[in-house]
Amino acid sequence: MADIGAAELARYRRDGAIVVEGLLDQATRARMKAVVADLVERSRGVASHDDVYDLEPEHTAERPRVRRIKRPHKVHPVFDEFMRSPRLLAVLSALLGPSGVRLHGSKLNLKAPDGGSAVEWHQDWAFYPHTNDDLLAVGVLLDDATPENGPLLVLPGTQLGPTYDHHGPDGRFCGAMEPDRDGLDYAAAVPLLAPAGACSFHHVRIVHGSATNRSTRSRNLLLYEFAAADAYPLMGVGDWNDFNDRLLVGRPTVVPRIVDCPVRMPLPPAGAQGSIYENQTALANRYFERPAPAGRVPA
Numbered sequence: 001m002a003d004i005g006a007a008e009l010a011r012y013r014r015d016g017a018i019v020v021e022g023l024l025d026q027a028t029r030a031r032m033k034a035v036v037a038d039l040v041e042r043s044r045g046v047a048s049h050d051d052v053y054d055l056e057p058e059h060t061a062e063r064p065r066v067r068r069i070k071r072p073h074k075v076h077p078v079f080d081e082f083m084r085s086p087r088l089l090a091v092l093s094a095l096l097g098p099s100g101v102r103l104h105g106s107k108l109n110l111k112a113p114d115g116g117s118a119v120e121w122h123q124d125w126a127f128y129p130h131t132n133d134d135l136l137a138v139g140v141l142l143d144d145a146t147p148e149n150g151p152l153l154v155l156p157g158t159q160l161g162p163t164y165d166h167h168g169p170d171g172r173f174c175g176a177m178e179p180d181r182d183g184l185d186y187a188a189a190v191p192l193l194a195p196a197g198a199c200s201f202h203h204v205r206i207v208h209g210s211a212t213n214r215s216t217r218s219r220n221l222l223l224y225e226f227a228a229a230d231a232y233p234l235m236g237v238g239d240w241n242d243f244n245d246r247l248l249v250g251r252p253t254v255v256p257r258i259v260d261c262p263v264r265m266p267l268p269p270a271g272a273q274g275s276i277y278e279n280q281t282a283l284a285n286r287y288f289e290r291p292a293p294a295g296r297v298p299a
C-alpha cells in the first residue's frame with residue numbers, strides 16, 4: 001500500500017490541508033467523467049432538486065446546469081470503488097489514526113463553466129461535530145484545478161482555532177460564516193491547485209470555500225468525507241447497521257474517543273434544507289459575489 005511521508009503528515013498537521021498527486025488513475029477518471037456527462041444529460045428530465053440532483057437556479061431542460069450529484073457512491077459503482085482503493089485508504093489511515101476509517105458521506109460538486117456556484121466560507125465541523133476531530137474531506141479532482149475555475153480555497157492553520165458561528169440572521173444554522181464577523185483575512189486563502197487526478201485532503205475544522213467558476217472550463221470535484229472509526233457523531237447515529245457498513249478500515253467500536261474540541265451544534269436546523277448551497281442562501285452578506293478589492297485578483 002502506498003502511504004504519505006512524514007513531511008506531508010507534518011504539513012497536514014500544521015496547515016490542515018495537503019494535495020497528493022496521481023491517486024486517481026487516468027482510466028478511472030475517464031470513466032467518472034463519462035458517468036458525470038451521462039448524469040448531466042439525464043438531468044434534462046429533472047425540474048427540481050431530488051435525491052440525486054442539486055440543480056443550479058438557472059437549470060432548464062434545454063441548458064442543464066447541475067450543481068451537485070448527491071451521494072455519488074450510491075449513484076454509480078465507480079465512485080464506490082475508488083473510495084475503497086488501497087492507495088487512498090493508506091493515506092486516510094495515516095491521516096486519521098489507528099482506529100480505522102469510516103465514510104461519513106460523499107458528494108460531487110459540478111462547477112460548470114461560466115457561473116458554476118460559489119461555496120461560502122465554512123468549516124465542515126460546523127455541519128457534523130463528532131466526539132473527536134479526526135475527520136477530513138478528500139477532494140478528487142476530475143478536472144485541473146486552476147486559479148480561474150473556482151478551486152477549493154483554504155485558510156491554513158484555522159483547523160487549530162475556534163469553531164466559528166455558522167448561524168444566519170434568523171438564528172438558524174445556515175452553514176456559512178458571516179465574512180465581516182470573525183476577523184479572518186480571507187484574501188490570504190490558499191487555492192488547492194493541482195492537475196486532474198490529484199486529491200486534496202482538508203481537515204474537518206479548516207475554514208474553506210470556493211468562488212464562482214468564471215472560466216470556460218468545468219471544475220468537477222468529487223468529495224468524500226471520512227472519520228476515524230472511534231469518532232461518534234454528536235447529532236447521533238441514525239442507523240446502526242449503516243454506520244458499521246460505512247467502516248472501510250478497522251473494526252466497529254462502541255467506545256468513542258472523546259477529545260476536547262470547540263463545538264457548536266448545527267441547530268436549529270437550516271431553514272433552507274437540501275444542500276450546502278440551499279443552507280447558505282440564508283447568509284445575507286455574501287463574500288464571493290463581491291467585487292474584488294483594488295489590487296486583489298478574484299479567487
Ligand SMILES: O=C(O)CCC(=O)C(=O)O
Pocket residue numbers: 107109119124150151152208209210221223276
Ligand atoms: O465544491 C467546493 O468548492 C467546496 C465544497 C465544500 O466545501 C462543501 O461542499 O462542503
